[in-house]
Amino acid sequence: MRPILDIQHVTHAFGHHTALHDISFSIKQGEVVGLIGRSGAGKSTLLRCLCALERPQQGHILLDGVDLTTQTERQLVRARRKIGLVFQHFNLLTSRTVAGNIALPLQIAGRPRKDHAKRIAELLALVGLEGFEDKYPSQLSGGQKQRVGIARALAAEPTLLLCDEATSALDPESTNSILALLADINRTLGLTIILITHEMEVVRRFAQRILVLDHGRLVEDGSLLDILRDGQENQTLHKLLADIRPSLPAFIAENLSPSPLTEPHKTIIRLVLSGDSATTPLFSMLYAHYAVKATLLQGGVTTISQRLSGDIILSLEGEHIEQALAFLKTATQSMEVLGYVPSHP
Amino acid sequence: MSPLILKLILQSTEQTLEMVLASTAISVLLGLPLALFMIATGPRGLYRLPFAARLIGMIVDAVRAVPFIILLVLLIPVTRFVAGTSLGTEAAIVPLSIAGIPYFARIAEMALREVDSGLIDAVRAMGGTRLTIIRSVLIAEAMPSLVTGVTVTLISMVGASAMAGVIGAGGLGDLAIRYGYQRFNTTVMFGVVVVLIIMVSVMQILGNALARWLKH
Structure with missing residues (x-):
């Protein structure tokens, strides 16, 4: 089966600082992948490359067979509509209601206006916020805002859902419910999800596969068990694992x-x-x-x-x-x- | 207060409102696109044109540097060209607008700059066009601040219009100077001040209420 996302030798630098160094991996339809690294590891740069906000200097990024690195800006505008993005700080428009926020990607994708209400109701039911159409983001809790963020990301039926530190601004209880929701979406819709985070605890919950980024390099690609095993020799992994491992009394x-x-x-x-x-x-x-x-x-x-x-x-x-x-x-x-x-x- | 004075105050109030409302409307209509141009062409903007951004910024600052009373006289030829006359209430709208456009442009620029860049990224990542970003993100999100900016501009125009008497535009400021100051008519002076206070307060209260309503 053709991978849904195929990253080939991606290298990107800002001035003399190499943010990404020869990154290659591919992701299959329906996978849940955790991309983990400490701050400054290159996660954000990779994310911006994946959602075509930044063009890598070298290498190729194939989304569903389309090479994002060779597309013109006009073509990229279309390509971006296939990627749903969930943000750490939700990034909801404060001037629009919940329904208005979810409608934005539908408007952008040019869906007929008469179908919006039905789709919005469907999405709100999916994320567990029935009847919240007319509320404004300022009236919602963090967890609820993120549910709206997820509904918005799913609105235009993306092929890939990218979650950028989606739970980092939430309390533990909301984090649990958002992770459960994402797992549910993966199961019921078969949607491919990439979780970008600095917290091992988050990927531990349900990522089947973990990619570890360190100083712009991909240092590990495997299951959590692989990482637990390799963590003995590898200092980077060791430090990341410290969050979730029991420590000596x-x-x-x-x-x-x-x-x-x-x-x-x-x-x-x-x-x-x-x-x-x-x-x-x-x-x-x-x-x-x-x-x-x-x-x-x-x-x-x-x-x-x-x-x-x-x-x-x-x-x-x-x-x-x-x-x-x-x-x-x-x-x-x-x-x-x-x-x-x-x-x- | 004699009926004559009352009539004078009423007529001047009307002239002031005409100048203030017309010049503010023009300032917003032309100042907002100017602000969008400065934001969009500036660093991190949607259409980066650093040279154009700097040039427009310099022109805006140059106009704002000239005291309004000087601008009023300086612009007489322009006023005559645009309005057909350099005298009267309608003519005063020209210099008031020319002072108001860069004034509102700077305020609007600040309001637009306050919009969270994460929102712009979010809509870009959704595949939104630059027009969508300008309409649905920049202007929509900055709306409460823009309304506050309009209120501030309105009130500044009330102040500036007081000087329009120099080119025979009338208005409350002109009345206060000619009757109140030059003829020592305290009643007129007092009446004008009361009307101005009420006018400015009503503008501020309405502006605040609208901005609050828009903020959700």
Whole structure:
């Protein structure tokens, strides 16, 4: 199947500063992709290139087979109508009602005026704002404004929905409901969605695939599990992951030493579990086979992109520690020794 | 207050209103396109033409730098050409408008500049044409500030029209100077001031109410 979006060797610079460096990836119909990076990683530049507001200096961007980089400004105006954009600060026109805001892309696309009301009612039902037609944006909460933003982005039936930090200005509760809405839209309409964010927590919820951007380069393209695995070696990933990973309790972190101690000690490890390994009775196996007692210090099992996954920190103590660690390495997605603490501090 | 004085005040009020309303209407009608031109051709504008933007900006500032009383005299040939005469209430509308156009243009430019650039990006990204952006974003979003700008312009025109007596345009200011000041007629002076206060207050109240209503 032809990809809906195909980015080929995109490079873009502002003066001497290279904002994007040889970026290539492609996205299939119906995928939900999280594009994550810290501020200054090049996310915004890539976004502006994707929605044809900026023309990359090198490379090609194919949207549904049309190369955006070779189009004239007049042709681009048409191409942009195939992309729905959801903004961090909603960007709703304050001079127009909810219905007026959603009608704007319909007017731009030249839909007959008599069909507007029906389409607007449909969209408001989809985003859960029935009867809000005549309200003004100033009368809405942040979450409601973003729902209107999403309805507006969907109005002209785009082939691709780009969400630029769509939940960054919202409280946790609204963030949850907006993410649930986007997941729902992906499921029911089969719409391809790209979530651009600096928050790992946001992409963790439902992005099936994560692209990590750092200093203008694409450093990772895979599932969250891939990133959890690679995060041990890669500092960029490590930092991004810090938001969503359990961290060591302070009283342990203070006493942690990088090498084994001469006195009796506990070994502190981090495990990443997925699928089967998340439901294996690891603790009893450790005790039965290696006489190793494991204590859970932090973390637990959650659902990551519809699969059961665990990210936990354990303290181990017992006779056959080395064998136990070797076993864990094979039985789990990733095992990392964080350090050692004295048994009786 | 004698009926004669009352008649004089009434007639002058009428002349002032005629000058103020006509010149403000012309200032808005021509000043708004001028402001849009300055915004659109300026840096980050929709049609970047930096040279044209600077030239227009300089002309606007040059006209605004000339005190109105001087402009009134300076523009006599222009007034005669446009209005057919350089004297009277109708003739005064010409210099008042020429002073008002750049005045309102600068105010409107500020109002348009205040429009969130995110909104312009949003509509551009939707595939909106530049005309759509100007109409549905720039003008629509700046409307409450533009209305406030019109109010300010109206009130400035009330002040400026007081000097139009120099070219025989009449009006309240002229009445106050000739009767109130030069003939020491305190009643006329007082009456004129009261009428001016009421006029300006009503303009301000109506302007504020309209701007508030537009703000939602």
